[in-house]
Amino acid sequence: MPESxxxxxxxxxxxxxxxERAVLVRLEEREKSFRRGAAILRENDRLTEVFVLRRGTAxxxxxxxxxxxxxxxxxxxxxxxxxxxxVYRHSSQSIVALTDCMVSPxxxxxxxxxxxxxxxxxxxxxxxTQIERVALTDRLAGVGRTSARSRVxxxxxxxxxxxxxxxxxxxxxxxxxxxxxxxxxxxxxxAVHVNRMLRQLEASELIARxxxxxxxxxxxxxxxxxxxxxxxxxxxxxxxxxxx
Numbered sequence: 001m002p003e004s005x006x007x008x009x010x011x012x013x014x015x016x017x018x019x020e021r022a023v024l025v026r027l028e029e030r031e032k033s034f035r036r037g038a039a040i041l042r043e044n045d046r047l048t049e050v051f052v053l054r055r056g057t058a059x060x061x062x063x064x065x066x067x068x069x070x071x072x073x074x075x076x077x078x079x080x081x082x083x084x085x086x087v088y089r090h091s092s093q094s095i096v097a098l099t100d101c102m103v104s105p106x107x108x109x110x111x112x113x114x115x116x117x118x119x120x121x122x123x124x125x126x127x128x129t130q131i132e133r134v135a136l137t138d139r140l141a142g143v144g145r146t147s148a149r150s151r152v153x154x155x156x157x158x159x160x161x162x163x164x165x166x167x168x169x170x171x172x173x174x175x176x177x178x179x180x181x182x183x184x185x186x187x188x189x190x191a192v193h194v195n196r197m198l199r200q201l202e203a204s205e206l207i208a209r210x211x212x213x214x215x216x217x218x219x220x221x222x223x224x225x226x227x228x229x230x231x232x233x234x235x236x237x238x239x240x241x242x243x244x
Contacts, residue, residue, distance in 0.1 A: 004021060004027070004052075005028065005052055005053070005055075005077050005078040006027070007021045007025065008078055009077075009078030009079070010024070010125070010128065012165065013128065013237055014240055017243045017244050019244070020118060020121050020243075023117075023118055024121070027052070027104065027106050028106075029104070030104055030105055030106075031102055032102070032103050032104070033100070034097040034101045034103065036097055036098065036099050036101075037096065038096070038101075039095070039097075040081065040096065040101070040103060041081070041082055041091050041093075041094060041095040042091065042094050043091055043092065043093055047088060048107065048108060049082065049085060049106055049107055049108060050080060050082050050085045050086065050105075050108060051081040051082055051103040052104040052106065053077055053081055053101065054102040054103060054104055055077060055100075055102040056097060056102060057076060057099045057101070058079075058081065058097050058098055059071050059074050059095070059096055059098055059186075060072045060075065060081070060095045061093060062093050062094070063094070068185075070185060070188075071182060071185040072093060073132070074178070076165075077166055078166075080128070081095055081103065083129060085108050086108055086111065086112070098177065098182070120240060120241055124240070127237060131232060135158070135231040135232075138229060138231065139151075139154065139158075139186070142154055142187075146226075146227060148189050148193055148197050149197045149225065150225055151188070151189065151226075152187060152189070152198060152201065153197075153201060153222050153226035153228070154228045155183055155186060155187055156176070156216070156222070157216070157222065157226055157230070158228070159177070160172075160214075160216065161230045161232065162232075163175075165232060172219060173214070175213050176212055179191075180194040180198075181194075201225075206225065207222065
């Protein structure tokens with residue numbers, strides 16, 4: 001059967017039937033490529049589609065009145081992008097490719113039909129959006145209430161956990177794939193401050209860096225430092241009806 005990145009992501013949450021997988025494969029039949037740095041969607045664009053990120057890494061952000069950028073989320077293979085298209089006429093945020101990306105655009109009418117015809121898939125998509133909402137709430141709470149060092153540590157753990165979900169062979173060492181400016185825009189810090197916090201984490205022997213790769217040397221201590229919870233763990237979807 002052809003592949004569906006969204007099916008792979010939802011299938012990690014709960015088993016999918018052959019019919020459900022086939023429905024998701026059909027949703028991802030169209031593909032569109034974006035080069036690194038290209039805008040997949042711009043803030044205030046008319047919204048007519050949602051997207052499945054099939055390959056690459058992207059970020060969503062908003063521009064503030066003073067011209068600064070607040071990164072809301074980093075996106076990886078299988079993620080649903082621009083789900084606000086089901087609610088709003090115009091985009092509330094911009095989505096930009098951090099690497100060369102491939103997405104599958106889905107007309108919102110087609111997505112609405114799937115949600116009507118496949119209530120179990122609709123419940124899984126709802127669960128996925130709630131996981132993302134709680135993870136975002138954690139990070140925004142961190143920006144407001146935790147130290148700069150804790151925020152950077154939490155972001156490192158989050159990126160590693162998202163990458164590990166796609167590639168279980170990833171252990172304590174991973175390619176970060178983010179600039180210090182991007183880390184700063186996600187954590188409310190300047191790039192200079194991010195650099196200082198990374199050096200502090202290294203000096204404390206919590207992490208090690210070489211090139212663009214990061215090693216979580218003392219992961220349990222880093223988790224405590226970051227007050228971090230992996231929101232993709234501890235999920236209870238036992239209330240879902242079984243697969244037909």
